[in-house]
Amino acid sequence: MRLRITFEKSGALRYTGHLDLHSLWERTVRRARLPLAYTQGFHPGPKIQLASALPLGFIGRAEIVDLWINEPGDALERNFKERLQPSAPPGLLISSVEVVDEHSPALQTQMVSAEYLVTLLDPAERPGLENGISALLATVALPRERRGKTYDLRPLIESLCLLPEGESGCLQLKMCLAAREGATGRPEEVLDTLGIPFETTRIERTGLILK
Amino acid sequence: MAAGQSAVSVIIPTMLSPEQIESRLERMLLKVQKPGRYVGGELNVVVKDWDEISTKVALVFPDIYDIGISNLGLQILYDLVNQRPDALAERAYAPWVDMEALMRSGDIPLYSLESKHPLAAFDILGFSLPYETLYTNALNLLDLSGIPLRSAERSATDPLIIAGGHACFNPEPMYAFIDAFVIGEGEEVIGEIIDTVKNVKGQTLKVNDVGHSTFDRELLLRELAQIPGVYVPRFYDVSYHEDGTLASIIPNVPEAPKTIIKRMVAKLPPPTTRFLVPNIDVVHNRVSVEVMRGCTRGCRFCQAGMITRPVRERSVEEIVQAAEAAVDATGAEELALLSLSSSDYTDILDLVTRIGEKFGDKHLTVSLPSLRIDTVSVALMEKLKDRRSGGFTLAPEAATERMRRIINKFITDEQLLETARAIYARGWTNIKLYFMIGHPSETLEDVQAIADLCKRVLVEGRKALGGKAKVHAGVSTFIPKPHTPFQWVAVDTVEQIRAKQELLMHELRGPAFKLSWTPPEDTLLEAWLARGDRRMAEVVYAAWKNGTKFDAWQDQRQFEAWNAAFASQELDPAFYTHRPRQSDEIFPWDHISDAVRKKTLYADYSRSLEGEIRQDCREECYACGILPTFAATRREFPGIYWKCPEVKSPAGGKQTAAGGG
DSSP states (O other): OEEEEEEEEOGGGGGOOHHHHHHHHHHHHHHTTOOBOBOOSSSOOBOEEESSOOOTTOEEEEEEEEEEBOOOSOGGGGOHHHHHGGGSOTTEEEEEEEEEOTTSOOHHHHEEEEEEEEEESSOOOHHHHHHHHHHHHHOSOOEEEETTEEEEOGGGEEEEEEOOOOTTOOOEEEEEEEEETTEEOOHHHHHHHTTOOGGGEEEEEEEEEEO | OOTTOOGGGSOOOOOOOHHHHHHHHHTTGGGSSOGGGGSOOOBTOOOOOGGGOSEEEEEEESSOHHHHTTOHHHHHHHHHHHHSTTEEEEEEEOOOHHHHHHHHHTTOOOBOTTTOOBGGGSSEEEEEOSSGGGHHHHHHHHHHTTOOSSGGGOOTTSOEEEEESGGGGSOGGGTTTOSEEEOBOOTTHHHHHHHHHHHHOOOEEEETTEEEEOOOHHHHHHHHHTSTTEEOGGGEEEEEOTTSSEEEEEESSTTSOSSEEOBOOSSOOOOOOOOOBOSSOOSOOOEEEEOEEOOSSOOTTOHHHHHTOSOEEOOHHHHHHHHHHHHHHHOOSEEEEEOSOGGGSTTHHHHHHHHHHHHTTTTOEEEOOSOOSSHHHHHHHHHHOOTTOOEEEEEEEOSSHHHHHHHTOOOOHHHHHHHHHHHHHTTOOEEEEEEEEOOTTOOHHHHHHHHHHHHHHHHHHHHHHGGGOEEEEEEEEOOOOTTSTTTTOOOOOHHHHHHHHHHHHHHSOSTTEEEEEOOHHHHHHHHHHHHOOTHHHHHHHHHHHTTOOOTTOTTTOOHHHHHHHHHHTTOOHHHHHSOOOOTTOBOTTTTEEOSSOHHHHHHHHHHHHTTOOOOOTTTSOOOOSHHHHTHHHHHHSOSTTBOSOOOOSOTTOSSOOTTTO
């Protein structure tokens, strides 16, 4: 049986990386006493698939994971969300659990784009930033270099705008970036072109868009 | 300096609030490796309401999170303190060098992972000192907390600084920096210390909205000195002979006992099961259940085996239940059944069978350390066999009959080879053999025998498995630790150690062998710190000033800075390590008692020189001193879970314990 879980990853878990999150899910399922399925072979591993790696420090508001479990015999045991949530570590909040087709394609291959909300922790001039965004969106190409490889950032930006002033008084950016295999836009690259050091921001991934 | 000073006259240092610390951290954490070390938020963490709790304890492990988080002692104390409604325990570990640099430049003091309070806001800082190479880190953490390093310089507003752990059986190299040491087991005494602090505490001042207690330190320390097992170093005067050896250690106040006898928990309390589960990968991702405490083997080099006596066992039932509860509470993938000598646990077969049945299909690795070298051990491990690892560890420690008699760990080569045959035959491809070089009177022939024995083990492996068989020789260097029969022995010189290691490197070449060893500098450093007197405290301080920290890390340790520190104090490091001792030398730790008598240790050392074996003391009591010291306790707790003989004599009798007089 394949379960698709949408969850929030926040608090101290912001600083838990992708591989460690994998172990966190493994332990959560074990604590919930759900029969997690394991791969066959000499080094059996739990069958867990995360849709997309969330960079360290980001908050995830609607992350997605698929877990395979061996069919629980008891129909009462199907309250998966109620069973899993009490076993989850602080900062891991389950929004929904649904049973999906066992043989549907891997989550990673279904990713299309991701939405982000960026909060600027330091005060900044609104007009200046608005101009920067307009200029950025007006460009045809944004050649950049990352880990020694050049690529064009511009086509990876699907949308980018400044939000109206919120209660906190901090400026907030909203953006939607491509997240296909081999074509993933990174919010910190966008921030860098705008001259905003990413350590002065709080980045939340608010949504994952699947095919 | 601060003694007797009234609280109001003291200038209180500024203190950041948790909110300020958190907001500074958020901008910093993505610049360091593994920021998950610095945020807490683990499963099973306890965060209490700061303002509602009267006594706040910060438990400090002075190495990085990745190592400290799985320390069983700290987890036990965390659990125990947090069970009290009137106290809270939070944690702090040593930040790695990248984080420390940012904390210093960003003015962030050391803070607790739970509530992000600065450590200086706690009432008690309890340092865990299981090994000596944490000393400079402990100083560094006090400095990062903005707390005066020296006990004598602390004032009414500073926290009480205590320390415990095996290294504290010679507390003297840290005497100047720790207000009070706990000698021995901490489970009961921690509560007594909290009670005392609670009673002595004066007014609470608010600084930047953070409550800050004040103490009459002199009064507090005098009260603490009266708790059995608590050592307050300022209440003792030390004098030296002209040759640098000790002349006397004498209490200077009536409250301080002449000898501080270790604490020993008569019946092991229920095991901790609500372990903290880290959100990042750490060195040991496991939960541990202590099967028994203490050891009856009497290996003459082994400090743990001497200072943790008597042997006390938990029941199979209690262990299995605790293991189940711990796995349920954590979802752990590894369970460690801890003891100094697993094979000696009375019901080991029953225990292993039940654990194997219970967890066999749960994708759980069970580890069982320190097995005896015999085929029974192989059968035991077979029941627990972990499909994910290919190694089996044995610790012969020495490779010739002469050496084995000297160290009192006697097995025959044939026993080892037979065990190795059984291990390889059952599919383990790699045998790890622990040896120690530098034992008293060891020659190069004895070292050659280590290499020869490894080769003979490999021959057995080749017979069973062909080219797949491997031998890993882990060869450490002997350090004559306090409170052992070998405490009179000198350490090998760097040249002697190098010659022995080079011989092994030359002999154990090729892809089938792996050899690991301890750099001689590390051995010397640990030996200086283990054997130091009060003058060593200034060396530790100078070394820290010279920039040493993380001395347990080979890539961080700065040996030259230590040599410079000795030079600055005009002390000769060789005095502490390369000097054989007279039988009547007063050691810096002689006022600290683990209840095993010094004369018993010396008699055993003499026996060693004669090559005389002494068998397991379960077979026959050798009157080491434990029973006379704890006769009343033994009388109160009769039964088989203590491995000492019963005490039959009436209460009130003096030193008339059976076999113990």
